[in-house]
Amino acid sequence: MGEKYEIDPEKDIHNLEKAFAGESVSLEESEVENSRIEAVRLVVPVTDDVTLVALTFRFWILSLFFSVIGSVIQQYYLFRVSNGSFSIYFVNLATYAMGTALARWLPTANWAIGGYSFSLNPGPFNIKEHALVGISVSTATTSAYAIEILSSMDLFLNHQINAFGSIVLIITTQCLGYGMAGVLRKYLVYPAEMVWWGNLVQVVFYNAMHNTDEFKSKRMFRGWSYMKYFWVVCGAMFIYEFIPQYIAPLLVFFDWVCWFRPFDYNFWALFSSYGGGGAGILSLCFDWTAIGGATMWLPLVTLLTQCGGIILSYWIIFPIIWLNNVFNAKLYGRPLTSGLYTLDGKPFKITSLLNEDYSINEEKYLAGQPATMTPMYALVFMYSFIALTGCMSHIACFHGADIWKTWKQSRNSADEDIHVKMMKAYPEVPQLWYAAFYVVMVGLSCMVCEVYGLQLPWWGLLVALALSWVLTLPIGAMVAITGIGPGLNVITELVCGFMLPGKPIANMAFKCYGYMAMYQCHTLLADLKLGLYMKIAPRSMFAAQIWGAFIGSIFNYLAMHVIINARRGYLDGTKEDPSGIWTGVNPQIFWGSALIYGALGPVKVFGPSLSKKFTNIAVFAGGMSGYPGGQPIGVLPCIILCIVWQFWVFRYKKDLWSKYTFILSAALDTGAAFTGLFLFVFLQGGISPKLNFSFPSWFLNHYDEDGNAPYKSVDRCGAFGNKWESGMLPTPPK
Template identity: 65%
Template sequence: MDAKQEYEGSQSEQPRTEEYGLEKAQQGETLSLKESDAENSINEAVRLVVPLTDDPTLVALTFRFWVLSFFFAVIASIVNQYYYFRTSRGGFPLYFVNLTSYALGVALAKILPHGNVTIGGHTMSLNPCPFNIKEHVLIGIAVSTASITAYAIDIITAMDLFLKHRMGAFGAIVLIITTQCLGYGMAGVLRKYLVHPTEMVWWSNLVHVVFYNAIHNTDEFKTKKMVRGWSYMKFFWIVCGCTFLYEFIPQFMAPLLLYFDWVCWINPYNKDFWAMFSSMAGGGAGIMSLSFDWTVIGGYTLWLPVSTQLNQFSGIFLSYWIILPILWMKNILGARTFGRPLTPRLFHSDGQPFDITPYLNDDYSLNEDKYNASAPVTMTPMYALVFMYSFITLAGCISHIACFHGANIWKSWKTSLSNSDDVHVRMMKIYPEVPQMWYAAFYVVMVGLSCMVCEVYGLQLPWWGLLVGLAMSWVLTFPICAMTAITGTGPGVNVITELVCGFMFPGKPLANMTFKCYGYMATWQCKELLSDLKLGVYMKIPPRSMFTAQLWGTVLGGVFNYMTLLLIINSKREYLDGTADDPNGLWTGLGAQVMWGSALIYGALGPQRMFSSKGNYHFIYWGFLIGAVIPVIQWALSKKFPKIKWSLFNVTVFAGGMSAFPGGLIVGLVPSFVVFLVWQIWLFRYHKRVWSKYTFILSASLDTGAALTGLAIFLFLSGGVSPKLSFVFPSWIGNYYLEDGTNAPYLGVNRCGAFNNTWTGGLHE
């Protein structure tokens, strides 16, 4: 299934949907258009799952919303911050929130009195109506925004772990909230161009649309039947329950199956085997590594566009199964010197880890004299290549959007000045829109607070430098969000912001982290908010209620992210800063290490020094040219050979797969690809009706069951509720432990001999 389906045939003029909606709303009736109506979406996937119905009488912002969203947002922000420092990246599942909040919402609708409550001069009914789908969606939106681990956490963590400097609570919270909220103003301006056009699908929302409609048994979902005549929700619960029970095997009983590096067993103490075939804790390429954990495979493999996944898989395969082994075996750029092929840490030229602390002044800027007297600083070649891949993705994104989607976007831009041609957007006309002034005023306030944080809390970034970073985010947000909306994935601006700041403020690592955080998060958060706005269009959520829910969740999440961060750092500091290895491989400071490593490269040392024309890594700048030129060549070929779909090769998505590390570890490529082939290639081609009927609800049920298992293990088996509820599964072949309580080399997190750092082969340089 392509990300964009071309509309064939003429489209007759239809009555204005907004007029139709107003008339029906005044009569208190449900808006409805037949799925076969010519006004339906031109996108096939949207036609399959998004109903053309709406009930404008439903109340969205209810007392139940405030109570349930607060409860779940607090839990989600705490749990996800906890998982941020875990090697197994789980989280508080949104589907669990949706299921539980539905049950609690229905219960509250039955037991709450029908009187009013007054808070701050505002009167609200305690129980205005039965629990409905719109307030349910808003609870999910608020919790999802709260559950996002704030990027500013990396700044606070890196300062605490590596500089032994803890930022004040007020400044830290303002830093978190401002970086999370700047995207609101941008989303308000760009919604007409990145939400309203039909081709802006925002693919992940389709799963949520199916889920919400199924659980509320709305409209045509009442008549849809699954296997054996089951309803949508019965099918969901059965698959979810089976997945929940199964996931205890790889996640708790047999962690051997979580990262199954079986090839290592052929020659377990050979360092070359370890570098090629280890995955999770080994820091290797993960070639032929298996995983039997659905959280590693992911439900997106069932529905993300075929072209997107093929590009991603191809990029990962080329980078980690071909390029990495060549670099390691040939010792190119001293790949063997650094101990492991994949690590974001910096080293001296002799392979010893680089510690920046002795070379910093009191204000954390670089002391040039001390540094110049030391051995040069280097990095692993794969880490250097990640920077080049990032430049390819960014330049390729802009070039690809301009070449293959520029005409359609320009048409949408002109159309948006009058009326959108998307039926769902026209159905939303009956609801008051959020004024642009709301977004503008909010953005100005956030910019002012951001300048205050930078100037007052010693982050090395002057106010004018912050404004430069925000200006960059405005320029880059449009193509990045357009790419994400159309293909389901898109690049970030973290590396380009690091590079620009490195030239502006050399020798200042804190300035680099701060500039990067504000520039990157403004774009990234805008993307998330635009996706939520598209979900609001699909589900017909009043825009002002959507704005309130998003802001509410963001503020709650930021406060509780910070509180959880302090608790974890205080108890696990030695594992997070790298001074000690967690014997069970459960805790990691990888996120903070990546942020700090980049700050050293681009901030303290500066791109002039690290990527100079005389150094080893100047080649990274070729990424800009490669990314910009390839789409132009494709576009020219598409004019010469129009029958070939040249745009299906997307250099942005391809290079994004190549740079899977350090954002994620190279695990689960094989099982994910197998699932993709079976479901997206074979089933979609030969059993399309089955694919369209089961895909999104199956993805939701599998993801929910697997995530619920992780939550249950965290709360009741790993001491989440109480240290007394901490259990270790009895030792057996699936999790074999040594007498000292640590994993054995064959079956632990390192299965290729790195357990005792003893090697019997593969040591040649």
């Protein structure tokens, strides 16, 4: 086993050569160079052991096992009313235990195949091997965006693509971004300023679990080790989360202001949140999953800006619109509804206006009432457009010079980040690999679009990819620097709606290719940065991510096929699931969006044929982000937490912040994720409908089977809105 080293390559070339040769360099020989970014300096070690191998037999076994499980579980969640996620922290903990066990049990003898010799057990389960398993599994354990195309066509059009075409569609949408990442890595990975903040939690997590040299001397509260502290906090959060997630769900959206006037229609609209469908002004939330560990480490200005945009939009502008009934805002039911309506406030039904090829029938549409949307929904679209253009302007004005400098210095190592210098010990992935992979994926994408009836011509696909290329760099820079950034889903829908009107399937395909190429590119870039922090060989990273994408794509499709065949009636809306679990809400939303932008088209929704009032109001109300996940919950707790932890603790107790932030964030997120997984599997019908147990009705839940839940029976700004929307109460006052 090689020795660790700490290096200052710029000051001492001799030490650099020794370090890359795997020889030890003492602190006396060289002062330690470190990152220019303070948060990175605090948590990312400037050490490496070049003898550690990541791409081992154990890697292939563990990554395959957890990729299959995770991709199936994520696909399972897509069709259910209760969304969940396959926690990467669970994967990290489980793979550590299993990897350590395999290191004890597997034979250590070398095996020879042809001229290649390898060992099933090259030594202890090491930190690089562990991190590479996590990276590969995180690539696989997603519900591929293309699944929503396939499920929408199957459920609502009774149109299926064969297995080969389906899998190629999924793989191409998941892998196109990888070729782009190869070109952009020198701009979005190598510069120290491109932090990719979420990786810092993972770095602390892996180093704490493997008790590396940098973490052995660190002691936490009461002298605990990093891992003991992690497990205590994780266990405490696991127990606590049973309260908001199961025992007292009212604490997830504690709309306390509503209690002052529980039957007031305007109070319902302004102060209810998830339970009532309102703006959630001053609503509290005691569920950690709605707050998240990122609140503790994302840049303070990022968090406050994001929360400030939500407050301006939903705490200031929305009350003005609602209380004054601007543009008949009260006519459409829930304030934040995303549906389309006729001018008299009735839901707009588009399916009866489609031709046999699923394009819009112009004569039928013009013969009826035009479609419109609520003022807040129109504003959300405008916020998305403004966020996108604002991102590009911000990057050009404030980071353009740095990006240009990076481009000019790409062949000069004088100003390189220390971690980039250390990675020169490993062979880089040739640019040709990425280019060839991208060309193959583009060719397969064109084949799928032309052969399998996606309504998207090859030139339309190229437009989608061109749009992605143009926007990936500025958005990627914003995400890497600030931790957040806009998506391309809305702009891609809009562009295709103008370019190929009346074609909903084409709109879904265009959106998927344009959006996912950028999204997957950013995912790969973030993982490449994690690999750089962990000093994993670039070629091992390339193989691991491609492996994860292929495994995930195949098992996403297989799981989708099994679930749709088993639950078709529930998912397409022709039957009602007695348990209320299987609703297919995500494919329904995806298909509804395709109808709005594809079949109906943006010209009819935003164009001059309609009243222009919704578009005009959106023009002067830009700059705010849309409500997260459709409901503005957790805003106030996030503001309180980030001010206390990110401002006061960071400024006045920096040692405390540097020691506890990332391990505390990881422990809290892990405990909360375990609770959700446990509840879903054992108490909410995850394995079987027979294992579905509701907590008895009491004051802090809204389960009303016995009719004795105070929250439900006195409404509390929730039931009134639900009952009114379903027609159980008369039209509210204007």
